[in-house]
Amino acid sequence: MSASAPVRPIEFRNTALGATIAVLRETEPARLADELHKMLGGMPDFFSGEAAVLDFGGLAEHPARIDWAGLLSLLRRYQLQPVGIRNLDPALVAGARKAGLAVLDSAEIHDRPAAESPRPAPAPQRVEAPAPAPLPAGTLFIDRPLRSGQQVYARGGDLVLLAGMSNGAEVIADGSIHCFGPLRGRALAGAQGNPAARIIATNFGPELVSISGVYRTFERGIPEAIAGRGAQVRLTTGQDQTLDIEPLQLD
Template identity: 40%
Template sequence: MPASAATPRLEPFRLRGANFNLLVLRLLDPRTEVIVPAIADQFRRAPGFLRFAPLVIGLDDLQAAPQDIDFAGLAAELRRIEITPIGTIGGTPELRAAAQGAGLPPLRAAGGKDEDVPLAPPPPAPPAPAAAEAPAAPPLPPGSTRPTMVIDHAVRAGQRIWAQGADLIINGTVNPGAEVIADGNLHVYGNLRGRAIAGGADNTEARVFALNFDPELVSIAGYYAVREGLADAPIGKAVQVRLIGENMRFDRLG
């Protein structure tokens, strides 16, 4: 039974990016070979400040075309110097789409002002012929189900698993430094200690389930909380995470 059903409680918190230890790296140059050495120099000056810091990449100042930016290479190089990129804010729809393809989903701070332009919707389907009026959303074929990706092993630090257009089931531990992403629901039948992202395609109905909930970051449809913002969540317990409006809610399972 969810904890909320047994003990009514006030809203545990409202997410705002400024309230957490979350840095925004505003890219002024699109070249990874320029960005990373400059960050590494800052790292050497203040290693305790940046080591394993969750980092959001700001795209508003970039003028480059998406194909001129190696988002995957940038993310890999940042992780190599022990900095953890978790997503992006701002920028053009094309830049955000390119970053998401490299495993850096667009984020927005819950409960704050909508400063970032949302991803552009897909182009509308061509109109049907006048003689045939097709339904806007045809029913699924009988017996069809949502696709699911199943991983039967632990996810190690530095690994990223993305279930595109599907739910994701992890039968094992998600270790610190690992990242698991599902466009649908995310189930972790083990310890969740890395980064967990559900609803990767702006699916606000997606949920995260974990038998042992202790993540570095949890996100649903771009709304996110980092470890320091989970003081009221049942850490170390079996938990279900879902969105209620723009608020992230954590309920115990069982």
């Protein structure tokens, strides 16, 4: 009788929508690093910037805490861009949100097992809130205010918010995000790993902004020069990727 295959601490699956699902049975970055090196042959660009949803449903028991900085850094080492989580203990969700990850338990993501060696997948998942169909050019227009708890995802293009969004709302776009109203809540642009994406708002006041997986939070408040004013967020590439936030001249 043949022995059953060992259970891997991490497993990758593809979805019908093209996202990569990383099923985690271990959360310690050091332990996962050895497994990823064996699985991916040490290839630092294996995933080529694909977006991923981290699925914690495979954990035997949820840890007291997760080293989000270490975990995300490890995955990005292989050019995987984590954009969301699902099946996570509610006690740990706040930490995931602070790390710039969307909560996607209600998202329509149907995964299927990948082959023995994971195959990269091109596009991230969808999200929750109902929205008008995108225009052929790939731009999604939202002409109503987004309330707390609502999520909108512009797959494959830009997102334009004509009426702004409230704290607790979340918007994700593969391209740029343009907000002609109060920008509150969480705004994640370049979700597929596009470093050229930008976030532009006429009234800047978000809880979190992210471009291509690089994020910034504002627990200590918005800088006075841009609080409630027009501002632009873009990613500075180089040895160290950082988010630059600068005032917009709207006059």
